[in-house]
Amino acid sequence: MKYDICIVGSGAGASPVAYTLANAGAKVLVLEKGAWLTxxxxxxxxxxxxxxxxYNPKLEDEQHVIEEEYENEAGESYWQGEATSESGWSFWNGTVVGGSSNFMSGYFHRLKPVDFRLKTEFGDIKGANVEDWPISYAELEPYYAMVEKVVGVSGRVTEHPHQEPRSTDFPYPPVAEHAISSWIDESAEKIGYHTVPVPRAILSKPAMGRQSCEYSGYCSSYGCSSGAKGSGRAALLNHAVATGNCTxxxxxxxxxxxxxxxxxxxxxxxxxxxxxxxxxxxKYYVVACQAVETSRLLLASKGEKFPNGLANNSGHVGKNLIFSGGGTGRGDFFYKDLTAEKKAQLTQVGPFINRALQDWYQIDDKAFNGINRNGKAKGGTIDFLFYQNPISRAQGTQWQYDESQDSEKLLWGEELKQSMKAEFTTYKTLRFEVFNDWLPTDNCFVDLDDEVTDKWGDKVAKIRIGAHHHDLDVGEYLAEKAEKLLGEMGATNISSSVSSAPASNLMAGGCRFGNDPKTSVLNKNCQAHEVDNLFVTDASFMPTGGSVPYTFTIYANSFRVADHIKARWQENIS
Structure with missing residues (x-):
């Protein structure tokens, strides 16, 4: 059977296209490598x-090769690749219908106008391939509003120094908040910070045939058993299939x-x-497999007119891969230091913290010692959270530092019991995550590996991970701000870690869009410059990533591109 639209992938980049075109009457086929779970x-x-x-492939069946930079004894740098079947470092994020959107935390911050024009606002940065976007925030804003309504985003708008322009309020009220949110608010106000309620792609009340959040405390990394989380499957693909036009x-x-x-x-x-x-x-083809696998598929799709891979005569497919800069931090609150009321508040399980800081989304501080020595740079976002999973929390309690041996010793029996008891009954850790731009460089890209193949015998993606040191400067600056807030709150054991090892669930680039076919793979409508009926709608299109998680922007842009494809399809059938 010949379809109107064939979509490869089924996550946040794919599902808006399927939803839009199926509702318009087009015959849509979605090809998903993983299982169809509900x-x-x-x-x-x-x-x-x-x-x-x-929810991901076994690494011995499907893997990647990761290239990292090392230094030899002479101080010379070199790149060394290692298969993930050997390292255990998985770059899969949810190989099921709906993709990784099933397992996201659902932090739905919009990009801000400045994110669309980094080069214009901050100039060239040596060693980075920064470009402005070929569209503006104003062009994407109506689609952010559409996502909030159709996918379901719960939140409230507050006055904030870096609040982006909005055409509408949130369509759903905020989800329930943990008591520690008020602790964050009070301490932030004391030191001149402005907290931001975090919009979540989680329904706070039943809507669109889905239930509201059940506040189990298990959200990040977990599939949603109530359907409240706005995954591409629950929010869009289910409705697309119901039209009878989507397979x-x-x-x-x-x-x-x-x-x-x-x-x-x-x-x-x-x-x-x-x-x-x-x-x-x-008639039309859409690729939305996440950034790495989209580049891999195009590079593997060689033909007479495309000897270097589909839509790759410019040589830019796979280039300028980006992740999210930043890192994590923590502070402990010991129950013995709290009143009974405060302890009861802290040990509550279920509601979300839903607090972020964006005071330094743009840095203007002479104390900042980054690339731009005038103290001005693009900054980022700080989000606060708890890790609720007991198994993850228990991991590590079997080790204890032995001062006499200056090493870790493995605990057994009663010592292990006491260590685990202390972990779960004496304190709770408040964590934060820092999100800032990962600047695109020549040393962060996707290629095909010449030696390693998957279980089908196809070449796997080789990912070179090179980070710009400016990303670390910004991340460390933001982490220091978050640590100051934890200190004001009375936390102890405060620490943070900012590194160039990326979180693999935050990937973009590889098929950047732009107006010049010589320097980009896609045009402003995410249509391949060299292939008239080929579109890429996952995060691959992004020239820069912004300083927030990507899923919201992927959804919004995919709805925008879907409208363009729909108009072309309707014009051709009329």
Whole structure:
């Protein structure tokens, strides 16, 4: 069967296209490599999440090769690759229908106008490939509002020095907040900080055939058993399928997009669940496999007109891969130091903290010693959270530092029991995450590995991870601000860690969009410069990532592109 739209992938970049086109009457096919799971499979299985990585491929079957920079004895740097089957460092984020949006925390901060024009605002940065976006915040703003309504975002708008322009208020009231949110607010006010309530892609009341949040305390990394979380599956694909116009094929691993001698797409080739090769055709093709796998697929799709990979005669496919700069931090609150009332508040489980700081989304501080010595730079966001998963919390309690041996010793029996008891009954840790820009560079990209293959015999993606030192400067600056707040709150054992080892669930770039075909892969509508009916709608399109998690912007941009595809499809059938 020939479809109107064939979409490779089913996450935040794919689902708005399927939803929009299916509702318009187009015949849509979604090819997803993973399984089609629903709410009944997303029970709170801590072993599946903490120890088994149950919703992703086994690394011996499907992996990546990660290249990192090292230094030899002579002080010379070199790049060394290691397969993730050996390191255990998984770059998969949710290989199921709906993709990683099933497992997100749902922090839905919008980008701000400054994020669309970093080069204009801050100038060139040596060693970085910073470019302005070919669209403005104003062009994307109506689609942010659409996502808030259709996907379901709960929140409230507050006055803030860096509040972005909005055309509407949030359509759903905030989800319930943990008592520690008021502690953060009070301490922040004392030291001149401005807290921001965090919008969440989680329904605070039933809507659109979905239930509201049940406040289990298990959200980040977990699938949502109530359907409250705005995953691409629950919020969009279920409705797309209900139209009768959308077909989802799970266990479909796409390995090539073939082209004819004229450079036109002749079909999408995939393996089905039984390993059989199949091919489908469509009028329009959309690739949305997450940044690394999208670049891998295009690079692997070579043809007569595209010897270096589909839409890659410019050589930019896979280039300028970005992650999220920043890091994490923590502070402990010991129950013995608290009143009974405060302890009861702190030990509450379920509601969200929902507090962020964006006072330094743009840094203007002479004390900042980054690239721009005038103290001005793009900053970022600080979000506060608890880790609720007991298994993750217990990991590490089996070790104790032995001063006499200056090393860690393994605990057994009664010592282990006491260590675990102390972990769970004497204190609670408030954590923060820092999000700032990961500047695109020549040393952060995706290629195909010449030696390692997956279980189907196809070349896997090789990912070089090179970070700009400016990212670390900004991350450390923000972490210091967060540590100051924890100190004001009365926390102890305050610490933070900012590094160039990226969180693999925050990836973008590789097929950046722009107006110049010589320096970009896609045009402003995320259509390949070299292939008229090929679009890329995951985070691959982003020239820069901003200083917030990416999912909200992926959704918004995908709805924007979906409107463009719909208009073209309708014009051709009229």
């Amino acid at each position: 709410e009944k499979e997303f029970y709170k299985d801590e072993l599946a999440i903490s120890l088994r990585d149950a 989802i094929t799970p266990h479909a691993k796409v390995y090539k997009i073939a082209t004819d001698s004229q450079g036109e797409i002749s079909g999408v080739h995939y393996y089905d669940k039984a390993g059989r090769k199949k091919v489908v055709q469509a």
